[in-house]
Amino acid sequence: MSTTSVLTGARMRWALAAGAAAAAGYWWFGDKAPYPYAQCRLLDLPLPFLTSDRLDTVLEPRRGERILEVGPGTGLQSLHIAPQLGPQGRLDVLDVQSEMLDHVMRRAAEQELDNVFPTRSDARELPFEDGTFDAMYLVTALGEIPEPERVLSEAARVLAPGGRLVVGEFFDRHWIPFGRLHRLADSSGLHLQTRSGSTLAYLARFSPCAAGPGSAEPSLVGV
Structure with a gap:
């Protein structure tokens, strides 16, 4: 495997990790109280x-x-x-x-x-x-x-x-x-x-x- 491929794979993993962290942050800090009606469909889960x-x-x-x-x-x-x-x-x-x-x-x-x-x-x-x-x-x-x-x-x-x-x-x-x-x-x-x-x-x-x-x-x- 070339050095370029290794770097590309590492960048992708970092990008995925950053995306997951951003999604988790949005879920945690964007969670409002009381729960907004606009997101009511999630309450049926x-x-x-x-x-x-x-x-x-x-x-x-x-x-x-x-x-x-x-x-x-x-x-x-x-x-x-x-x-x-x-x-x-x-x-x-x-x-x-x-x-x-x-x-x-x-x-x-x-x-x-x-x-x-x-x-x-x-x-x-x-x-x-x-x-x-x-x-x-x-x-x-x-x-x-x-x-x-x-x-x-x-x-x-x-x-x-x-x-x-x-x-x-x-x-x-x-x-x-x-x-x-x-x-x-x-x-x-x-x-x-x-x-x-x-x-x-x-x-x-x-x-x-x-x-x-x-x-x-x-x-x-x-x-």
Whole structure:
């Protein structure tokens, strides 16, 4: 092989590496919060370890319950959870972007789901009464909200005694490591019940501490 060929090959490898680094940099630093509606198609891609089946296992949705989803995106999880609540149940979806809520409601109408109700609001000041919900969940949403501790405190307030809060996080620019989430939850009056996954991609379930001593040691599911 000639010296010129070796140099050409090396330049190509460097060019490919530089391109990959630029793409990664764009993904990392271009990742905005809240996630822009213009890129909503990406929200329909299921993330590893945060699948609907895993969410079911940790959230345990039940017929007749009223559940709140914060940051529903385009409804990937909403359209999966709502049918499980049955005609007497209700799924509230809350987001600061009306475009996201409109998208979810269009998809819900297409599937003839009439138990999904949108609310445009800031998750740091939930417009609901104390003890309203049997469960609440956020999948890759908590890290996009400034002052996540306020969201967790609001969750503890709006959950009924014995209610469930599920937080799902996946490694990106807004990712909250599990250790930090655990500390924030403790200080917000929420105790850990179970966790599935690793710190880079996990689902964790908490319950208001006022629910009493019924929570023993937390369990780890599918770690």
